[in-house]
Amino acid sequence: MTNAPLTLPSLTDAWTAWTRERATSELARAEALVEGLRTAPPTDAVAVLRQWDRACGHLGNAAAIGSLLGNVHPSEEVRRLADSAEQDAHRVATRWSLDRALYDVFAGLDEEQVAGDPAASRLLEKVRADFRRSGVDQDDASRERISAVRERITELDQEFSRVIRDDVRTIRVAPEQLAGLPQDWLAEHPADEDGLVTVTTDYPDAVPVRMFAHDRDVRRDIAIASNERGWPQTEPLLTELFALRHELATLVGYCDWPSYDADVKMVGKGSNIPEFIDKIAEAAEVPMRRDLDQLLARYRRDFPDAEAVPGYDYNYYAELVRSEAYDVDSQRVRSYFDFARVREGLLEVTGRLFGLRYDRVDVPTWHEDVSVYDVFAADTAADTAGDPADGGTGGLPAGRLGRIYLDLHPRSGKYKHAAQFTLTDGVAGEQLPEGVLVCNFSRGLMEHDHVVTLFHEFGHLLHHVLAGHGDWYRFAGVATEWDFVEAPSQMLEEWAWHADVLRLFAVDASGEPIPAELVAAMRAADDYGKGIYARTQMFYAAMSYWFHADRVLVDRGEAAPDLTERMIELQGRYGALPYLEGTHMFASFGHLGGYSSGYYTYMWSLVIAKDMFAAFDPDGAGDLLAPSVLEVARRYRDAVLVPGGSADAADLVANFLGRPFSFDTYAAWLAR
CATH class of the missing domain: 1.20.1050.40 (Endopeptidase. Chain P; domain 1)
Incomplete structure (x- = not known):
């Protein structure tokens, strides 16, 4: 090129x-x-x-x-x-x-x-x-109104993102209230001149505190601060946003926004979204009850009269369950995941899987934290162990495939979650695909959950680069139906859960790699809570859907439900954990912007991801970097990732699997 x-x-x-x-x-x-x-x-x-x-x-x-x-x-x-x-x-x-x-x-x-x-x-x-x-x-007046509505929707979406991006809240606590936190975390958070430690709602602060702080008041206070981000500023923004989306959808002939939005997705119809939510909720009912019974039993050892575990105590007590029932100590686990090693390990693993090479380049960026790599197809089979006979390039062109930017640590004014952003889409011979990974990880030791997140988001980055070599911008990069977009990333998470993969880069301070038995215990512990997770995700999906679908009530002369009241009702119907009194988590639920009524897409994609992964490891115990797996990975790369949006996602998956995707693999995984 x-x-x-x-x-x-x-x-x-x-x-x-x-x-x-x-x-x-x-x-x-x-x-x-x-x-x-x-x-x-x-x-x-x-x-x-x-x-x-x-x-x-x-x-x-x-x-x-x-x-x-x-x-x-x-x-x-x-x-x-x-x-x-x-x-x-x-x-x-x-x-x-x-x-x-x-x-x-x-x-x-x-x-x-x-x-x-x-x-x-x-x-x-x-x-x-x-x-x-x-x-x-439409007629002239309608088109003029559509134009104004779309412009205002863009403004509202940006303002919503800006508010929650900039609204970093804090609590200040005495050092002794942080007992239980890892020593490296405590060293990075010294007391100020008043003798207090400031804890922010940014992930590297809030997540460890909610998992490890013994002080219940501290856990509650940081949970409240996190759930109150954006409140009350974003409520009027969201109310107007939902109303304008509904108006736009009805102006162009749809009954509501979810119907408009779903028309170009795999789900097909807006009414199929709540049906899918209920299908997942039903499948997760027994696993959720099993998880909650185990959680409550542990909680009652400390609070004998408790009827339920509050949301602000969930992370801490789920961690105790994993530690006591599965012998998994997250502080021990995180000692194996130094950020710099994890980053390099991620590149090594994905390079071997997909026949790629990453060359670090010294070029200008917007911040000194950003690292930059040029991505190449592996030149020979020797570049990646176990490459098939095509020498690792397969459906990829020779030479530089793209450039990636890794912006992985928090700072003021930066996006607060984890996402892949486009710098340029790629078209063969015209423009190189360039993508940016934007995350907020610790500079030192990482929780394993954050390692999984890094693998997930890197999956988007790979999809963007590998699918940037066709002839049309319209089909470049992650240009498939939006409810398939997460599937490749969710599938890549699996490589962060296998000992043969993790031992390549997960080592402690003495240089000892993470033991296989600890990884097995981590996997067993991770299975605990998947019912709670599925139902929590369906609460979010239901909120995403009904906040938009409720606007049809206004067309009938009724009032749309108050957002807080509707959130509480949906959490009671779908969520696994009780509502935290007086909080408004929807106010910082950033997916209400870009994903609008489509948060269900995460679970829809997960169903497909579980089905696709079965082709790599049908017995559930294989070496995920074995030559046979790498051969499947190259076939997957060329069948699913490289085509981008040049075919329907269902057809890409069927081409890879040799059959249409099925719900059964996910349901079996959830139930076991």
Whole structure:
């Protein structure tokens, strides 16, 4: 490939001008290509589609730089500018989608001209559907209203993200109240001049405190602080956001937002979402009760009259159950997971699995914490043990495949969760795929849960890079149906649970690798709580769905439920743990932004992930880096990851498995 990665500013004070120029120039290129379609479109249908696709690629570049820098750049000025750039890109996309003259260009294309090109034919079908879903066929007044609604939705989504990103809450406690915390954590949190220790709601602070602090009041206080992030500022933002999404959906002919949103997902119909939620909830009922009985029995040793375990005590007592019943001490476990070793181990494992090589490069970034790697297909079988006869490249082009940025530690003004962001989508010969992993991990020892999260998010990054070598931006990267997006990442988590994998990088301070018997105990302990987890996820999914679906009540002249009251009701129906009185966790539930009514997609994807993983380890006890597994991994890579969005996700999975995916593998795993 001749195309090179982006060159980012090397000087701190150059970022503002660079961000403005990048966004402005990409928008200008996009607009020029679309203007050409309006005024002098090519006579060939494939050429029309290619010009449109390139315009969308440039528009995507502008939106991507806005989304990324708005969430990671240390400068508030750059973040604000980036947010504005993202808004501009969304405005342009909305204007295009409502342009009847532009739609007529695609409506009038001769389908026979693309009949021999499956990708072009698929693109034409999707472009026409996009225009219809946008409301291009509505009257002038409706289209004007749609444009205004979409612009406001973008603003609300950004403001919601900004508030919860910036709202870091704290508690201050006496050092003795932190008894139980690991020594390395305590060393990083000295008392201030008042003799108190400040604990923030950022993950590296809050998670260990909720798991290990013996002081119940401290656990409760940090749980309340975490659940109150964003409250009350985000409630009016969310209320308006849900109302506008509903209005947008009804303006273009759908009964509600979930129906509109589901129409382009594997689930198909909005009404299928609550059916799926109830199906999972029913399958998880017995495992949840089993988990809760075990948890309550342990809790009653300390609180004999307890009828239930409060949510703020769950992490601590679940940890005690795992420690006592399964002989798993998380503080011992974390001693094997030094961050730097984990990061390098992740690269080694995924490189061997997928026939890749990561070369660290010294290039400018937005923060000194960020590490950068160029990704290559392995040149020879010797590069990755057990490669099949194709030498490790398989369906991948030779040479540099992409560039990845790892931004993995918390800081002020940065995105608070874990996600993969796009820097550029990839198209063969034109633009290299570049992706960014944004997380908030400790710089020292990591909880194993965070190791699993790192593997998960890296799965998105791999999907982005490996699927960035086709001919169309529309199908580049993680461009499959949204309810499949999590499946490859969830499946990659499995490699963080096997001793043969972990021993490559999980070593303690003396250099001893993690014992296989400890990993086996960790797996058994992890099985504890999966019923609680599934029901908690269905509570989140139900909240995501019903907050949006409830807007139909307003159409009938009724009032939509108060968000807090609805949250409490749904937690009682689906959740495993009781509501924490006086809290409003929905106010910082960031998935209500990007995922809208589709949080169910995590569990939908997990069902598929469990089914796909069975092809790697059908007996459940194999070496996940054995030559036979690596051969399956290359086949999976080329059948599922490399194609991106060039085919329906169900077809990609069926091509890999040799059959349609099934619910049975997940149900069996949940029940055992």
